[in-house]
Amino acid sequence: MGGKFLAAIGQTARLSPRMEGRGLNPSCPFKVYRHQVLPIDILFLMKTLLSTKLYFSLNTELCLDISKTGVILVDESIAKTHGKALQKTLGYEMIAVPSGERSKTRETKQRLEDELLRRKIGKKTLLIALGGGVTTDLVGFLSSTYLRGVPLILIPTTLLGMVDAAIGGKTGVNTPFGKNLIGALYPPVAVFIVFDFLKTLPEKEIKNGLSEILKYGLTHDPMIWEISLNGINKGLIETSIRCKLKIVSQDYDERLGLRHTLNFGHTVGHALELLSNFKMSHGEAVALGCMAESFLSHLLGYLPTRDLDEILERYQRLGYGFKQFDRKAFFNALMVDKKVKNGSPRFVLLEKIGKCVPFEGSYCKAVAMDDLEKMVEWMHANQN
Numbered sequence: 176m177g178g179k180f181l182a183a184i185g186q187t188a189r190l191s192p193r194m195e196g197r198g199l200n201p202s203c204p205f206k207v208y209r210h211q212v213l214p215i216d217i218l219f220l221m222k223t224l225l226s227t228k229l230y231f232s233l234n235t236e237l238c239l240d241i242s243k244t245g246v247i248l249v250d251e252s253i254a255k256t257h258g259k260a261l262q263k264t265l266g267y268e269m270i271a272v273p274s275g276e277r278s279k280t281r282e283t284k285q286r287l288e289d290e291l292l293r294r295k296i297g298k299k300t301l302l303i304a305l306g307g308g309v310t311t312d313l314v315g316f317l318s319s320t321y322l323r324g325v326p327l328i329l330i331p332t333t334l335l336g337m338v339d340a341a342i343g344g345k346t347g348v349n350t351p352f353g354k355n356l357i358g359a360l361y362p363p364v365a366v367f368i369v370f371d372f373l374k375t376l377p378e379k380e381i382k383n384g385l386s387e388i389l390k391y392g393l394t395h396d397p398m399i400w401e402i403s404l405n406g407i408n409k410g411l412i413e414t415s416i417r418c419k420l421k422i423v424s425q426d427y428d429e430r431l432g433l434r435h436t437l438n439f440g441h442t443v444g445h446a447l448e449l450l451s452n453f454k455m456s457h458g459e460a461v462a463l464g465c466m467a468e469s470f471l472s473h474l475l476g477y478l479p480t481r482d483l484d485e486i487l488e489r490y491q492r493l494g495y496g497f498k499q500f501d502r503k504a505f506f507n508a509l510m511v512d513k514k515v516k517n518g519s520p521r522f523v524l525l526e527k528i529g530k531c532v533p534f535e536g537s538y539c540k541a542v543a544m545d546d547l548e549k550m551v552e553w554m555h556a557n558q559n
């Protein structure tokens with residue numbers, strides 16, 4: 176991995192320009208991946224939050240010049256534990272962000288903005304989002320508009336946040352019309368991956384994160400599909416992050432269509448989330464979406480039976496199955512997907528495990544209503 180856009184910088188290798196000349200030695204407690212298109216450092220913190228402090232103290236350009244002060248915006252459910260620990264390390268102010276998908280809204284964003292304004296938080300202040308994908312999406316979006324943009328660091332605390340939500344610069348909130356419909360592309364200055372946070376994460380949230388990891392396996396890297404059978408470990412997390420970074424580097428603003436591939440499973444997934452009024456977790460919705468869109472890929476003649484069987488078997492073993500849903504509402508929900516073109520929903524399709532079908536480079540295709548009806552039939556026949 177690495178290649179043209181991504182320089183992998185290991186513990187003993189060259190440091191990123193920001194870190195160079197700052198006296199970091201090879202026993203540095205973190206690895207840095209310098210993203211060469213976006214000005215982002217991805218840090219893998221091998222030890223504890225103390226590495227965060229070391230990074231901050233070494234990175235004077237980032238933290239002392241830009242931000243003498245900072246605010247930690249933390250998911251309220253981990254405020255007393257991980258939030259307090261980070262606050263103690265950095266000495267920053269802290270604000271709790273309501274937990275859960277249903278709080279990823281414009282209303283919550285506004286309340287947080289008012290709180291920052293009330294505290295007279297200025298343009299040079301660093302915002303740190305500490306939490307899962309809900310927190311990083313919400314705080315990321317807030318950072319892009321607060322005083323027309325303030326510096327941002329993301330510290331994901333869920334597996335899903337580490338391997339996906341905190342990587343790639345997409346931020347946003349949900350509306351009653353659909354998922355992530357209001358937002359901005361706003362890259363953070365750095366993302367810290369602190370494996371220790373996973374120790375307190377419930378099993379069901381690990382499963383939610385696995386769902387996005389499997390998506391990388393299906394769309395880009397058959398190795399990820401294979402090795403994820405052995406469970407989650409640091410290596411798999413790192414490989415998944417690099418997989419996403421590679422794609423994002425090549426098509427940051429989705430102009431080429433390559434980034435659409437990361438949306439596999441999400442056309443159906445987002446519709447199911449909306450239908451559940453955001454009670455279904457994103458991870459579960461994506462898993463069900465990957466099953467349905469794999470079936471669609473097979474129905475349209477792209478994905479061989481053998482691959483479909485292997486895919487479905489994996490998800491079924493993880494306990495995934497569909498619930499009854501309203502067909503009309505489902506088709507309406509498909510129409511708010513961002514890939515809709517000329518009034519037709521478009522789908523990312525697989526040609527085998529590890530590869531998407533290219534359609535003149537755009538990686539998504541309009542699917543006829545008849546075929547979508549068949550997919551919905553199939554979803555209803557595969558309930559649990």
Ligand SMILES: NC(=O)c1ccc[n+]([C@@H]2O[C@H](COP(=O)([O-])OP(=O)(O)OC[C@H]3O[C@@H](n4cnc5c(N)ncnc54)[C@H](O)[C@@H]3O)[C@@H](O)[C@H]2O)c1
Pocket residue numbers: 250252253274275276279306307308309310312332333334335336339340341342343344345346355372373375376377380383457458
């Ligand atoms: N921006 C992107 O590119 C992108 C990509 C993928 C997903 N997302 C978004 O990410 C969101 C889902 O993220 P998520 O799955 O992390 O959900 P989440 O943020 O709701 O976190 C899941 C649960 O874990 C709790 N939690 C967080 N960290 C914890 C910890 N260390 N220990 C114990 N509990 C902890 C939270 O309070 C919450 O209840 C969705 O809104 C999705 O749209 C965004």
Ligand SMILES: [Zn+2]
Pocket residue numbers: 339387441457461
């Ligand atoms: Zn997702």
